[in-house]
Amino acid sequence: MSYEKLVAHYRRVHHLSHVSGIFGWDEAVTMPRGSGQARAEAMATLERIRHDMAIDPRVADWIAAAKSEALDATERASLREIERSYARATALPPTLVEAQSRARVRCEQAWREQRKTSDFEGHRPLLEQVVRYEREEAQCLAERFGLCPYDALLDRYEPGFKTALLDTLFSELERILPDLLEAVLDAQSGAVVHTPRGPFPSDRQREFSLELMAKLGFDFERGRLDTSHHPFCAGMPDDVRITTRYNEGDFIESLMSTLHETGHAKYEQGLPRQLRGLPVGEPRSAAVHESQSLFLEMFVCRGLPFLRFAEPLIRRAFAGQAQRTPEAFSAENLMRLCTRVARTAIRVDADEVTYPLHVMFRYRMERALIDGKLRVRDLPEQWDAAMQRWLGISTGSSHRDGCMQDVHWGSGLFGYFPSYVLGALMAAQLFEAAHASIDDLDRRIALGEFGPLDAFLHDRIWSRASLVETGELVAQATGKPLGTQAFERHLRRRYLAAV
Amino acid sequence: MSYEKLVAHYRRVHHLSHVSGIFGWDEAVTMPRGSGQARAEAMATLERIRHDMAIDPRVADWIAAAKSEALDATERASLREIERSYARATALPPTLVEAQSRARVRCEQAWREQRKTSDFEGHRPLLEQVVRYEREEAQCLAERFGLCPYDALLDRYEPGFKTALLDTLFSELERILPDLLEAVLDAQSGAVVHTPRGPFPSDRQREFSLELMAKLGFDFERGRLDTSHHPFCAGMPDDVRITTRYNEGDFIESLMSTLHETGHAKYEQGLPRQLRGLPVGEPRSAAVHESQSLFLEMFVCRGLPFLRFAEPLIRRAFAGQAQRTPEAFSAENLMRLCTRVARTAIRVDADEVTYPLHVMFRYRMERALIDGKLRVRDLPEQWDAAMQRWLGISTGSSHRDGCMQDVHWGSGLFGYFPSYVLGALMAAQLFEAAHASIDDLDRRIALGEFGPLDAFLHDRIWSRASLVETGELVAQATGKPLGTQAFERHLRRRYLAAV
Numbered sequence: 001m002s003y004e005k006l007v008a009h010y011r012r013v014h015h016l017s018h019v020s021g022i023f024g025w026d027e028a029v030t031m032p033r034g035s036g037q038a039r040a041e042a043m044a045t046l047e048r049i050r051h052d053m054a055i056d057p058r059v060a061d062w063i064a065a066a067k068s069e070a071l072d073a074t075e076r077a078s079l080r081e082i083e084r085s086y087a088r089a090t091a092l093p094p095t096l097v098e099a100q101s102r103a104r105v106r107c108e109q110a111w112r113e114q115r116k117t118s119d120f121e122g123h124r125p126l127l128e129q130v131v132r133y134e135r136e137e138a139q140c141l142a143e144r145f146g147l148c149p150y151d152a153l154l155d156r157y158e159p160g161f162k163t164a165l166l167d168t169l170f171s172e173l174e175r176i177l178p179d180l181l182e183a184v185l186d187a188q189s190g191a192v193v194h195t196p197r198g199p200f201p202s203d204r205q206r207e208f209s210l211e212l213m214a215k216l217g218f219d220f221e222r223g224r225l226d227t228s229h230h231p232f233c234a235g236m237p238d239d240v241r242i243t244t245r246y247n248e249g250d251f252i253e254s255l256m257s258t259l260h261e262t263g264h265a266k267y268e269q270g271l272p273r274q275l276r277g278l279p280v281g282e283p284r285s286a287a288v289h290e291s292q293s294l295f296l297e298m299f300v301c302r303g304l305p306f307l308r309f310a311e312p313l314i315r316r317a318f319a320g321q322a323q324r325t326p327e328a329f330s331a332e333n334l335m336r337l338c339t340r341v342a343r344t345a346i347r348v349d350a351d352e353v354t355y356p357l358h359v360m361f362r363y364r365m366e367r368a369l370i371d372g373k374l375r376v377r378d379l380p381e382q383w384d385a386a387m388q389r390w391l392g393i394s395t396g397s398s399h400r401d402g403c404m405q406d407v408h409w410g411s412g413l414f415g416y417f418p419s420y421v422l423g424a425l426m427a428a429q430l431f432e433a434a435h436a437s438i439d440d441l442d443r444r445i446a447l448g449e450f451g452p453l454d455a456f457l458h459d460r461i462w463s464r465a466s467l468v469e470t471g472e473l474v475a476q477a478t479g480k481p482l483g484t485q486a487f488e489r490h491l492r493r494r495y496l497a498a499v
Numbered sequence: 500m501s502y503e504k505l506v507a508h509y510r511r512v513h514h515l516s517h518v519s520g521i522f523g524w525d526e527a528v529t530m531p532r533g534s535g536q537a538r539a540e541a542m543a544t545l546e547r548i549r550h551d552m553a554i555d556p557r558v559a560d561w562i563a564a565a566k567s568e569a570l571d572a573t574e575r576a577s578l579r580e581i582e583r584s585y586a587r588a589t590a591l592p593p594t595l596v597e598a599q600s601r602a603r604v605r606c607e608q609a610w611r612e613q614r615k616t617s618d619f620e621g622h623r624p625l626l627e628q629v630v631r632y633e634r635e636e637a638q639c640l641a642e643r644f645g646l647c648p649y650d651a652l653l654d655r656y657e658p659g660f661k662t663a664l665l666d667t668l669f670s671e672l673e674r675i676l677p678d679l680l681e682a683v684l685d686a687q688s689g690a691v692v693h694t695p696r697g698p699f700p701s702d703r704q705r706e707f708s709l710e711l712m713a714k715l716g717f718d719f720e721r722g723r724l725d726t727s728h729h730p731f732c733a734g735m736p737d738d739v740r741i742t743t744r745y746n747e748g749d750f751i752e753s754l755m756s757t758l759h760e761t762g763h764a765k766y767e768q769g770l771p772r773q774l775r776g777l778p779v780g781e782p783r784s785a786a787v788h789e790s791q792s793l794f795l796e797m798f799v800c801r802g803l804p805f806l807r808f809a810e811p812l813i814r815r816a817f818a819g820q821a822q823r824t825p826e827a828f829s830a831e832n833l834m835r836l837c838t839r840v841a842r843t844a845i846r847v848d849a850d851e852v853t854y855p856l857h858v859m860f861r862y863r864m865e866r867a868l869i870d871g872k873l874r875v876r877d878l879p880e881q882w883d884a885a886m887q888r889w890l891g892i893s894t895g896s897s898h899r900d901g902c903m904q905d906v907h908w909g910s911g912l913f914g915y916f917p918s919y920v921l922g923a924l925m926a927a928q929l930f931e932a933a934h935a936s937i938d939d940l941d942r943r944i945a946l947g948e949f950g951p952l953d954a955f956l957h958d959r960i961w962s963r964a965s966l967v968e969t970g971e972l973v974a975q976a977t978g979k980p981l982g983t984q985a986f987e988r989h990l991r992r993r994y995l996a997a998v
Binding site: 011012015016018019022023026030031032033034035037038039041042044045046049219220221222223224226236238239276 | 510511514515517518521522525529530531532533534536537538540541543544545548718719720721722723725735737738775
């Protein structure tokens with residue numbers, strides 16, 4: 001059967017994705033610095049070979065033949081995703097794929113050093129090269145799929161989503177958030193928050209992270225926690241690698257970031273084993289992925305029930321520190337620490353109220369870069385203007401805290417930023433649906449009973465992989481199409497009622 | 500020019516070797532256990548793809564055309580090695596390469612667990628499968644190159660070397676070693692050796708290893724030290740990964756094992772950059788590689804001059820312990836600890852006098868396995884008989900200390916064991932040549948001046964990569980063909996004169 005040939009072929013392509021996932025993790029976590037250039041070359045060759053496999057002309061014949069074979073619903077969904085994957089791969093010239101990989105890896109490697117000194121001028125030519133290739137890819141995909149260039153890139157992360165939807169959702173958020181932010185800052189201005197006094201040794205933080213991850217059901221037989229400059233989740237479902245970083249002055253920052261990545265990891269580990277290696281067995285989209293990390297971090301772990309559960313564990317893990325400032329370790333105070341809202345420069349440190357503002361101007365900028373309406377050289381100025389407009393702060397010539405703070409563009413992830421906000425909207429809807437479907441959810445969380453939540457997410461998200469389109473997945477999981485209402489309700493409830 | 504096409508092609512094949520080297524390191528060092536099966540599949544696909552590239556039919560045409568092109572001496576050597584590599588690859592069916600990789604990885608993964616419980620019966624079917632594939636490979640190579648099957652496998656590690664040479668060298672060693680061992684045991688029986696009292700925390704040992712590696716010129720910009728169950732050296736010249744393990748009761752064991760791997764690493768890091776990615780730029784052979792690790796560990800670091808240099812560093816690194824038993828930390832006592840000879844069961848823990856005995860019976864056994872004269876099921880019995888005959892000890896049914904102690908056969912490394920002894924013979928000749936060529940070598944080592952030794956090895960071994968055949972390399976580097984005399988002189992000098 002042709003369908004079976006497709007399955008065998010895509011499992012092999014997936015083996016190379018597995019290799020690439022671990023090789024990429026290694027680049028960020030363990031690779032010695034002097035090996036960067038050789039690594040960029042090896043990665044480019046690997047990407048090229050994977051792409052060559054992905055565009056094998058036999059696939060077209062197998063797809064055509066499989067369409068007239070007797071397939072069940074899962075197989076039909078699988079065939080749809082194979083066709084999507086094949087169409088996307090064949091739209092790109094192999095030489096572009098290889099050159100793009102090399103340019104991205106080099107740019108990212110250079111960024112790690114250049115960011116330290118805010119060396120935008122040194123970084124610029126590398127970023128310009130990446131942007132040129134992204135625009136070329138956008139053009140190829142746009143022609144093939146009849147999309148505008150930015151939509152074509154967005155489609156890599158959010159299949160089926162278009163700027164029209166983003167513009168609708170984002171303009172609603174722009175209408176809501178500025179006033180809401182003012183109100184929250186106002187409400188929080190009087191609160192007394194106690195700061196836990198450190199130091200909190202990295203080793204101890206790591207041990208405690210592992211303890212909480214285990215309680216949350218992270219499968220250490222098929223995953224790891226490591227340290228890197230920026231937290232991320234990589235690997236593949238049978239070998240999920242999450243990373244974090246430790247600030248010895250503040251254990252909450254690192255802990256929440258680890259729990260965020262744990263949310264990503266649990267999605268990967270929960271994907272259906274029988275679909276492993278097939279496009280239909282992949283996570284549905286970047287936004288769905290982010291919804292899982294935000295669900296765990298923002299909705300569960302930064303909430304009072306979880307912090308009541310965690311309080312005694314935290315007091316035990318940092319016993320000496322907790323004795324010095326016991327009032328700082330109460331669940332209520334931890335909750336205040338976990339939900340402090342502030343206008344700050346760095347997206348990854350932002351709270352959930354200001355976070356969408358960080359994303360929305362990046363979205364407009366990256367679209368302008370792809371459309372050729374913004375030049376890389378003008379980024380610093382435009383960035384600062386946007387920061388002032390939306391967050392009310394300026395980072396001046398400190399590009400490391402400005403337009404050089406994120407590695408996304410240097411890594412060629414144009415079209416990714418919106419997924420963070422879409423993920424937050426999805427997570428909010430999922431959290432309401434979880435409350436509607438699980439009795440006594442808050443009490444269970446406070447008791448450390450995470451089984452029902454896992455079962456809920458497994459049933460509605462993880463086990464469904466890419467079997468249905470994102471819109472359908474969200475509607476079926478939450479009973480509503482994707483919108484901003486649940487997110488707004490969440491913010492008002494958490495930040496304006498309960499403080 | 501066709502030669503340039505070959506260069507471009509082999510650089511790409513090398514990119515995949517780079518990927519495979521890091522992916523393999525990861526499998527042994529960081530991979531979570533539950534990912535083993537997925538990993539074995541991914542590795543098999545990667546090996547298959549690398550092999551498919553290595554047998555690209557265009558290579559044959561390019562080689563033929565390059566032969567009539569104007570090439571300099573280096574390029575001619577490069578072409579010779581390309582031809583050798585291509586002939587070897589094309590002798591093997593691609594399906595065998597893939598199945599072999601899978602069987603090896605699975606067998607090695609299972610061995611890690613099965614060895615713990617001496618579960619030979621559980622291990623046997625996996626090892627039998629690996630042996631079947633090895634015999635199949637031996638047959639393919641033997642037919643292509645007109646060699647006997649074992650020579651065909653030996654040629655993978657020691658190009659140009661044959662059992663005839665091994666039999667000559669090994670029978671000389673068999674003539675010398677048993678009496679010499681008796682004499683050494685006799686001479687050492689009266690010596691007073693003080694044992695440093697631990698514990699020696701792993702962290703402290705690791706820091707000290709890093710300190711010594713740096714003094715010995717290990718390039719940390721292009722390499723790492725990690726921890727694994729068995730020490731090894733992997734990666735590629737721009738990213739050399741060595742591993743060690745720590746015994747908190749005995750810092751010397753781990754330290755010497757780290758210095759051994761440092762010797763391997765320095766060879767890799769010293770290979771000529773301009774030949775990177777070409778077969779001619781690879782290490783000459785497994786024996787030459789072992790000669791570099793043994794040179795550093797056995798000849799330099801276990802010698803009195805180095806230990807005089809190291810003594811104050813060791814006393815500082817383990818200050819508390821050194822205060823408890825100061826007499827154990829003198830260079831002379833450290834020397835006695837580093838050169839203790841004993842009949843023991845485990846090869847990797849063996850001293851340099853008994854080591855060749857461990858290897859020689861393995862050589863005979865693996866040859867018998869490949870020739871079909873020994874069945875896997877009969878290994879335990881044969882092993883025990885050989886241990887009793889050559890080392891005078893029996894490990895009975897404790898297979899973990901018997902025929903399951905090494906992973907080589909399970910990993911398909913048939914033909915590798917002899918390289919350890921050949922390496923020792925080469926190292927002995929090189930050490931004599933180094934003394935002849937460097938003024939005051941002992942004094943320089945005692946002062947921690949390793950530059951002249953590096954220059955010597957770089958000039959005679961590292962920079963020559965695979966430019967000449969092994970026999971020629973050894974003869975040019977040491978002024979003599981490979982033999983046992985220098986090794987015998989070394990043993991007599993170190994163990995029978997100086998004790």
